[in-house]
Amino acid sequence: xxxxxxxxxxxxxxxxxxxxxxxxxxxxxxxxxxxxxxxxxxxxxxxxxxxxxxxxxxxxxxxxxxxxxxxxxxxxxxxxxxxxxxxxxxxxxxxxxxxxxxxxxxxxxxxxxxxxxxxxxxxxxxxxxxxxxxxxxxxxxxxxxxxxxxxxxxxxxxxxxxxxxxxxxxxxxxxxxxxxxxxxxxxxxxxxxxxxxxxxxxxxxxxxxxxxxxxxxxxxxxxxxxxxxxxxxxxxxxxxxxxxxxxxxxxxxxxxxxxxxxxxxxxxxxxxxxxxxxxxxxxxxxxxxxxxxxxxxxxxxxxxxxxxxxxxxxxxxxxxxxxxxxxxxxxxxxxxxxxxxxxxxxxxxxxxxxxxxxxxxxxxxxxxxxxxxxxxxxxxxxxxxxxxxxxxxxxxxxxxxxxxxxxxxxxxxxxxxxxxxxxxxxxxxxxxxxxxxxxxxxxxxxxxxxxxxxxxxxxxxxxxxxxxxxxxxxxxxxxxxxxxxxxxxxxxxxxxxxxxxxxxxxxxxxxxxxxxxxxxxxxxxxxxxxxxxxxxxxxxxxxxxxxxxxxxxxxxxxxxxxxxxxxxxxxxxxxxxxxxxxxxxxxxxxxxxxxxxxxxxxxxxxxxxxxxxxxxxxxxxxxxxxxxxxxxxxxxxxxxxxxxxxxxxxxxxxxxxxxxxxxxxxxxxxxxxxxxxxxxxxxxxxxx
Ligand code: NOJ
Ligand code: CA
Numbered sequence: 186x187x188x189x190x191x192x193x194x195x196x197x198x199x200x201x202x203x204x205x206x207x208x209x210x211x212x213x214x215x216x217x218x219x220x221x222x223x224x225x226x227x228x229x230x231x232x233x234x235x236x237x238x239x240x241x242x243x244x245x246x247x248x249x250x251x252x253x254x255x256x257x258x259x260x261x262x263x264x265x266x267x268x269x270x271x272x273x274x275x276x277x278x279x280x281x282x283x284x285x286x287x288x289x290x291x292x293x294x295x296x297x298x299x300x301x302x303x304x305x306x307x308x309x310x311x312x313x314x315x316x317x318x319x320x321x322x323x324x325x326x327x328x329x330x331x332x333x334x335x336x337x338x339x340x341x342x343x344x345x346x347x348x349x350x351x352x353x354x355x356x357x358x359x360x361x362x363x364x365x366x367x368x369x370x371x372x373x374x375x376x377x378x379x380x381x382x383x384x385x386x387x388x389x390x391x392x393x394x395x396x397x398x399x400x401x402x403x404x405x406x407x408x409x410x411x412x413x414x415x416x417x418x419x420x421x422x423x424x425x426x427x428x429x430x431x432x433x434x435x436x437x438x439x440x441x442x443x444x445x446x447x448x449x450x451x452x453x454x455x456x457x458x459x460x461x462x463x464x465x466x467x468x469x470x471x472x473x474x475x476x477x478x479x480x481x482x483x484x485x486x487x488x489x490x491x492x493x494x495x496x497x498x499x500x501x502x503x504x505x506x507x508x509x510x511x512x513x514x515x516x517x518x519x520x521x522x523x524x525x526x527x528x529x530x531x532x533x534x535x536x537x538x539x540x541x542x543x544x545x546x547x548x549x550x551x552x553x554x555x556x557x558x559x560x561x562x563x564x565x566x567x568x569x570x571x572x573x574x575x576x577x578x579x580x581x582x583x584x585x586x587x588x589x590x591x592x593x594x595x596x597x598x599x600x601x602x603x604x605x606x607x608x609x610x611x612x613x614x615x616x617x618x619x620x621x622x623x624x625x626x627x628x629x630x631x632x633x634x635x636x637x638x639x640x641x642x643x644x645x646x647x648x649x650x651x652x653x654x655x656x657x658x659x660x661x662x663x664x665x666x667x668x669x670x671x672x673x674x675x676x677x678x679x680x681x682x683x684x685x686x687x688x689x690x691x692x693x694x695x696x697x698x699x700x701x702x703x704x705x706x707x708x709x710x711x712x713x714x715x716x717x718x719x720x721x722x723x724x725x726x727x728x729x730x731x732x733x734x735x736x737x738x739x740x741x742x743x744x745x746x747x748x749x750x751x752x753x754x755x756x757x758x759x760x761x762x763x764x765x766x767x768x769x770x771x772x773x774x775x776x777x778x779x780x781x782x783x784x785x786x787x788x789x790x791x792x793x794x795x796x797x798x799x800x801x802x803x804x805x806x807x808x809x810x811x812x813x814x815x816x817x818x819x820x821x822x823x824x825x826x827x828x829x830x831x832x833x834x835x836x837x838x839x840x841x842x843x844x845x846x847x848x849x850x851x852x853x854x855x856x857x858x859x860x861x862x863x864x865x866x867x868x869x870x871x872x873x
Contacts, residue, residue, distance in 0.1 A: 195209065195279060199296055199300075200274065206295050216234060222443070225327070227387065227441055231322070232322070235321065235434075238316040240287055247281065247282050249279065252278050256273065258272050259272070263461065263666035265740075266773040267452075270452045270455060288306075288307065289305070290307065292305055301436035301457045315432075319416075323412050324413040325411065327387075330380040331382075332351050336368070337403040340620075340626050351411055352408055374406060379692070387442075387443060388442050388695075391439055392699055393437055394438050394453075394454045394659050395457060401633065401656050419626075420626075420630070438454055444778075445780055449786070451699070468610065472579070476522070476537065479681075479747050481537065482721075483717040483719060483749075486512070490538070490562070493506055504562045514536050514563075515564060522750065529764050534579070537583045539561060539583065542555035542559075556596070584615065586614065588618040588621060593635075597642055604646065609648070614655070617653075620632060627654060632656060633656055649669045650668050652668070653673075654673070657673040657700055660701060669742045670701075670704040673703070676703065680712070690739065691782055693739065708746040709748055711752045713725075726836070729842050730828050730829045730864050737866060740773075746763050773786060773788045774815045777810070783800065783802045784801055785798065785799070795871070796822070799867075800865050800866075801864040810855075816850060818851050821848055821872040823846055827867070828842065828845075828857055829864070
């Protein structure tokens, strides 16, 4: 294999020889590594180490190479951007021993698109467990890298990105505290983060893979030294993790490319996760859905049935309470959504606000709890399930826990049995608020385990999970393919709280989406929320055509059409694209991209020979140049092009679009004008 040992340490090379991962110790016996790409530095000399009350693997260590390995295999994900994924790497396992003979191992893998390494503490005499205080993992930057980052926070990832050289980050990164205590002190960022070299072509994404039994990692940023350092979410006692030997940490991942499209195409994080533990995956069925949802964001409507509530959970007699008349999760309205879904071939309908407990949900602590088997009196669950079945539509369950994860675990068996009894096979979960009663953070070790427990139990019940406000994903969807989507970033809902600037969705695919698909909720057709006359004056910062493109640039096996049926009925020709676009892909090609600026991607439907192309820009107009050479030679296609009208603008004319058809083949080059904040979507059907 392409690795070579040296006295000073060990050099692990990627299969193509472009990436080198060097590991060794310096004079103090401190373990260090560095990474180069095509001979140039990507990560400068950086420390490794683990610190617990019971051990300290930071210095005075001696390194031995334990073994090497090489793997080249191809696996088939249950769903995703491609039907085959190649997993090709060289591996080394090294061991670091202290003076007493206690050891920590580091396993590293070098792929052609980056590296991953993790700590492994074997079972050994004198080391039974660890009360972990921190990790000494550094990432020394090779230059004043341009950073694409959100602030470090233990509870939330729902922030806008700052794009700035690391030297200017302190001045440029706003300090939006999610909660008083969850903000990481000092200059810190969440992963997945993206960096770009100021002079040479180099894009680097730093994240983690297979986050299990361990807290999530953020990074502290030393802007002067230009070093990032791992920062693990603590519990409220300041302990990062309670570990029992043997244990392994998540992989620390460094995705590397000389083109921005390399980062978008990388499957490194999935490759570092274990294969699916679910053998029969036939019940995992990706789908699009509409939902009783946006009504609550446009203003005036509530998840709650009543404006009054009684104190005792489960014994409140709702039939004695008056409905507030602003509760969209009622039988008649849900039928309207089921009809709309059935008419348009949309297989799913999410209903939020169907169950007891919403009267004081945001402030709920002592008085009420959500019950996951108690429909409100105006929601005829059995009748609606039957109605949906008769129309070939599936209802999607909703479990908002208001962050009472312990209570959710208590109710979980019953909640999933209830779903099975009524034929629900997918649930959107939510964790809004501070975690109670344990006083944990959303990204702590205990919560990381909680989300996985839920997903495992759901798998036992053949249920798919879409978790909101959970810890950011780390590729565990390979191991648990029923974990079909997560939010864990600032999603489309923010179009109703001030808007998402267009650059936001031109960054997410380079960062958040590398961990797994996002339930972003695209499909907004009415951007002016004041048009509802409910006091919400927010505007969606997007054109209509861009919303179509998001189905390609933000792929997810569970994909919403977020807007109201009446808005889709106003634009049936544009809605046709949402009806047509698949949610599972046989192949994907990133044609051009630059973070925060533009992305153009082509994808081949998993179940037909139709190709789709999506392109988005940021707040600047742009000419997308689409080279169709990815198409098979000699086949002609009819392209239906959905693009911004020539007068479209995301700020004041978002609903201007035009639809045209063209014959294209592998020799075609198309220039498409994209409006400020705009996009375009193309469907390509082979001519028979
Ligand atoms: C926040 C979620 O992101 C949103 O989608 C959901 O509707 C609300 N919580 C209520 O659960
Ligand atoms: Ca949210």
